[in-house]
Amino acid sequence: MKKEDLNNIKKPGFKIPEGYFRTFEEQLNERIKLEDAVFNTKQTGFSVPENYFNSVEDNIISHLPKTKNNVSVISINSRRSLYYISGIAASLLLLFAIFTNKEEPLELSVDMVESYFESQDINSYELAELLVDIELIDDDFTITKNTYDEVNLETYLLDNADLDAFLE
Amino acid sequence: MTNETELITRLQEKPTKESAFRDLLKLYKERLYWHIRKMVISHDDADDVLQNTFIKVYKNIDNFKGDSQLYSWLYRIATNEAITFINKNAKRKQVSSEEYQNTIINQLEADVYFEGDAIQLKLQKAIATLPQKQQLVFNMKYFDDLKYKDMADILETSEGALKASYHIAVKKIEHFLTSN
Structure with missing residues (x-):
């Protein structure tokens, strides 16, 4: 490029959008206003419930671990602890249920058997049929084995005159 | 003995620990609350983190060696507690902590404690x-x-x-x- 040519260039060749200088001032003012508003507020806008700072102290104190006995305190809110405690409790209950819940064989009283026969209206034929069908053996027939001896039987027969009707 | 050194001594001695802790609460509860609140945004979360912060302070005050100033130590605990809280919540919701904070900030307009x-x-x-x-x-x-x-x-x-x-x-x- 010749020196003469360089001196002749009076414009850099840049262009600007139409009406740029007319709107520039306006835009700049708006931005200054916004930034002023934002950067001078120094306030977050956050608020707290009424009397919060008065009550929060007691709240915190009530959650402090007790140091008197040097007992380490596990937060009761801890879900994991809750799961552990629940698990242990459930296991203990299960074990307790298994080892204590041994069902005792039901002891039938004479009165119970008698009232059963009466209420079911079972006649002697049906009773005899039942005894044949099941083929009861002495060991299984715990009622007679455990609760009847000869004296009892005799007393029973004497006290129940209507037994004849039953044996017909 | 400066006020701060005296407070630390009282905090580290069993007979005076509780009363000194109340003094500490009075001095720092508001400053720490606002520090935490600006990080976690909602009041309820700030309350949780503030309580956790002071409980941690209470438990660990015996380990405070005075290498830094007391308020720096308190601020550091509060900051760590707030960051842990945000990260934990983000993890629970399976989002990044940035996404989590965006969600929280979008709810701010409806927050009764934002004026x-x-x-x-x-x-x-x-x-x-x-x-x-x-x-x-x-x-x-x-x-x-x-x-x-x-x-x-x-x-x-x-x-x-x-x-x-x-x-x-x-x-x-x-x-x-x-x-x-």
């Missing part, structure tokens, strides 16, 4: 776009007007790094405000 105007809301939204460290630096410098030296003590970083971080944060916020 800010449109400008303050916009500023909070702008802050939420910053990375966590820059948010901290911006809040501590801009709202709390803490000295860089104190901030460096709390955040365990150099003053130069903090100045750069604050400068970048301000630029980003300005950009957010003008482009939104």
Whole structure:
């Protein structure tokens, strides 16, 4: 490029959008206003419930671990602890249920058997049929084995005159 | 013996621990609350984190060796508790901590404990776009007007790094405000 040519260039060749200088001032003012508003507020806008700072102290104190006995305190809110405690409790209950819940064989009283026969209206034929069908053996027939001896039987027969009707 | 040294001594001795702790609460509850609130945004969350912070302070006061000032130590615990809280919640919701904070900030308008105007809301939204460290630096410098030296003590970083971080944060916020 010749020196003469360089001196002749009076414009850099840049262009600007139409009406740029007319709107520039306006835009700049708006931005200054916004930034002023934002950067001078120094306030977050956050608020707290009424009397919060008065009550929060007691709240915190009530959650402090007790140091008197040097007992380490596990937060009761801890879900994991809750799961552990629940698990242990459930296991203990299960074990307790298994080892204590041994069902005792039901002891039938004479009165119970008698009232059963009466209420079911079972006649002697049906009773005899039942005894044949099941083929009861002495060991299984715990009622007679455990609760009847000869004296009892005799007393029973004497006290129940209507037994004849039953044996017909 | 300065007031702070005296308070620490009382806090570390069993017979005076509880009364000293009440004094500590009176002195720092509001400052720490607002520090935490600006990080976690909602009041309920700030309340949770504040309580956790003071409980941690109570449990660990015997380990405080006085290498830094008491308030720096308290601020550091509060900051860590708030960051842990945010990260834990984000993990629970299976989102990044940035996404989590965006969700929280979008609920701010409906928050009964937010009384800010449109400008303050916009500023909070702008802050939420910053990375966590820059948010901290911006809040501590801009709202709390803490000295860089104190901030460096709390955040365990150099003053130069903090100045750069604050400068970048301000630029980003300005950009957010003008482009939104």
